[in-house]
Amino acid sequence: MRRRVLLVDDEANVRKALSTTLGKVGYDIKEAASGDEALMQVESFRPEVVLLDLRMPVMDGMETLRRMKQLDGTPPRVVMMTAYGSASDVMEAMRLGAFDYIQKPFDLAAVKQVVADALVHSEYEELLPGQESGDEGQERSGLIGLSPAMQNVYKLVGRVSMSKANVLIQGESGTGKELIARAIHANSPRASQPLIPVNCGAIPENLLESELFGYERGAFTGAVGRKQGMFELADGGTLFLDEVGELSPALQVKLLRVLQDRKLIRLGGVEPISIDVRVIAATNRNLQERIRQELFREDLYYRLNVVPIHMPPLRERKEDIPLLIRHFLAKYSREAGKEGLYLSQATMELLLGYHWPGNVRQLENTIERAVILASGPSILPEHVRGHLQEAGAADQPAPVSGIRYEGRTMREILQEVEREAIARALRKERGNKLQTAKRLGISRRALLYKIEMYGLEMSEEEQA
Ligand SMILES: Nc1ncnc2c1ncn2[C@@H]1O[C@H](COP(=O)(O)OP(=O)(O)OP(=O)(O)O)[C@@H](O)[C@H]1O
Numbered sequence: 525m526r527r528r529v530l531l532v533d534d535e536a537n538v539r540k541a542l543s544t545t546l547g548k549v550g551y552d553i554k555e556a557a558s559g560d561e562a563l564m565q566v567e568s569f570r571p572e573v574v575l576l577d578l579r580m581p582v583m584d585g586m587e588t589l590r591r592m593k594q595l596d597g598t599p600p601r602v603v604m605m606t607a608y609g610s611a612s613d614v615m616e617a618m619r620l621g622a623f624d625y626i627q628k629p630f631d632l633a634a635v636k637q638v639v640a641d642a643l644v645h646s647e648y649e650e651l652l653p654g655q656e657s658g659d660e661g662q663e664r665s666g667l668i669g670l671s672p673a674m675q676n677v678y679k680l681v682g683r684v685s686m687s688k689a690n691v692l693i694q695g696e697s698g699t700g701k702e703l704i705a706r707a708i709h710a711n712s713p714r715a716s717q718p719l720i721p722v723n724c725g726a727i728p729e730n731l732l733e734s735e736l737f738g739y740e741r742g743a744f745t746g747a748v749g750r751k752q753g754m755f756e757l758a759d760g761g762t763l764f765l766d767e768v769g770e771l772s773p774a775l776q777v778k779l780l781r782v783l784q785d786r787k788l789i790r791l792g793g794v795e796p797i798s799i800d801v802r803v804i805a806a807t808n809r810n811l812q813e814r815i816r817q818e819l820f821r822e823d824l825y826y827r828l829n830v831v832p833i834h835m836p837p838l839r840e841r842k843e844d845i846p847l848l849i850r851h852f853l854a855k856y857s858r859e860a861g862k863e864g865l866y867l868s869q870a871t872m873e874l875l876l877g878y879h880w881p882g883n884v885r886q887l888e889n890t891i892e893r894a895v896i897l898a899s900g901p902s903i904l905p906e907h908v909r910g911h912l913q914e915a916g917a918a919d920q921p922a923p924v925s926g927i928r929y930e931g932r933t934m935r936e937i938l939q940e941v942e943r944e945a946i947a948r949a950l951r952k953e954r955g956n957k958l959q960t961a962k963r964l965g966i967s968r969r970a971l972l973y974k975i976e977m978y979g980l981e982m983s984e985e986e987q988a
């Protein structure tokens with residue numbers, strides 16, 4: 525039997541082009557020129573795949589998709605088409621249960637591919653229990669970037685946000701892991717409940733345990749009352765475990781147990797407390813590598829990594845750089861009262877050619893500083909160069925620039941600076957601890973202690 529495909533677009537020539545291409549593949553094809561027509565066709569023709577235009581007069585693609593999902597019977601796989609791709613469109617479409625997303629003007633080979641993909645089983649389908657409609661939790665994500673790599677990320681965000689599955693976001697520093705975690709929460713049915721972030725790398729281990737799981741009065745010296753932990757505060761919502769790769773072995777075991785049992789016992793307590801928490805974890809470390817070094821538990825890794833999201837480094841999606849620049853330039857020139865600042869062509873070329881070891885965060889900092897430095901109407905190479913060289917020389921972002929200050933204690937901030945400084949020095953000395961200690965002007969003993977505390981042991985390859 526031939527596979528049935530429905531093409532929905534208000535423009536006849538688009539329908540024609542698609543129908544010719546897909547007709548050659550051998551699909552049984554029908555066309556619809558509006559959302560209403562499409563809904564009737566879905567009921568009578570029962571297509572397996574629908575290519576649906578997002579921008580149509582009267583009933584747009586989103587609304588059509590929403591109604592399609594409410595019809596009886598197995599809903600078709602829907603591929604959204606639009607000329608105005610934006611992160612929030614992609615996420616919204618995916619959240620409403622679209623299978624995929626293509627941008628106009630499309631490459632017809634890509635259209636064939638996406639239809640073929642839609643006809644085979646989607647591995648993420650089981651993560652989508654009864655797709656609901658509804659627009660609670662919609663929030664501007666603030667995500668910039670339309671490269672294919674980012675589109676893939678948006679698609680995953682859309683698909684996982686309706687489920688409760690734990691998500692592990694991996695990627696280099698400054699690639700937007702936290703932003704993505706927030707987008708997943710904001711697009712989920714839990715959006716009205718809290719998102720509680722915990723930076724596992726910044727809180728000393730003994731504090732982290734009570735922060736996460738809470739304590740009963742008298743659990744330890746100074747525990748004068750009972751306190752709820754982050755897990756309890758996140759009940760019904762999302763717990764964001766940032767820098768999860770830094771968790772100590774002891775805490776890894778405790779976390780695993782809570783994730784398995786969906787229950788926790790406060791420090792010094794006896795009563796198990798049931799919790800309903802979705803966990804999103806993030807790390808800029810290679811967890812597989814840490815598992816091999818026996819620094820991270822494999823069983824915990826699988827618990828956290830139900831849905832993996834990999835954030836692409838900026839150097840692998842250079843087409844996003846101009847969009848990000850425009851966004852940050854607008855933001856920071858507004859803040860500085862210097863609206864209308866212009867980026868000279870030479871500056872643009874310089875920024876496009878750079879390899880951005882500190883990713884989006886470094887780009888953002890570079891633009892922020894350039895806006896401050898610029899005295900005339902445009903941003904010149906000299907306004908950005910200092911920042912790039914400084915970072916480029918050590919092949920790392922400047923240590924202090926990427927640090928978040930809000931909501932952190934002095935101690936946490938200083939620890940992060942210290943951790944960065946040690947990590948950089950270690951890299952420069954290729955793991956030679958004696959040299960690193962000398963460079964930093966501390967004793968070797970102190971260095972070893974801090975390496976252990978911050979989990980900075982280098983792998984063999986990194987030392988080579
Ligand atoms: N796609 C994006 N669009 C707009 N801003 C972005 C994007 N990605 C990152 N940013 C900005 O870059 C900065 C760093 O992002 P974020 O904190 O999410 O990165 P991260 O991956 O968590 O970094 P780290 O591993 O260092 O914690 C933030 O100011 C964020 O707003």
Ligand SMILES: [Mg+2]
Pocket residue numbers: 701702766806
């Ligand atoms: Mg982060």
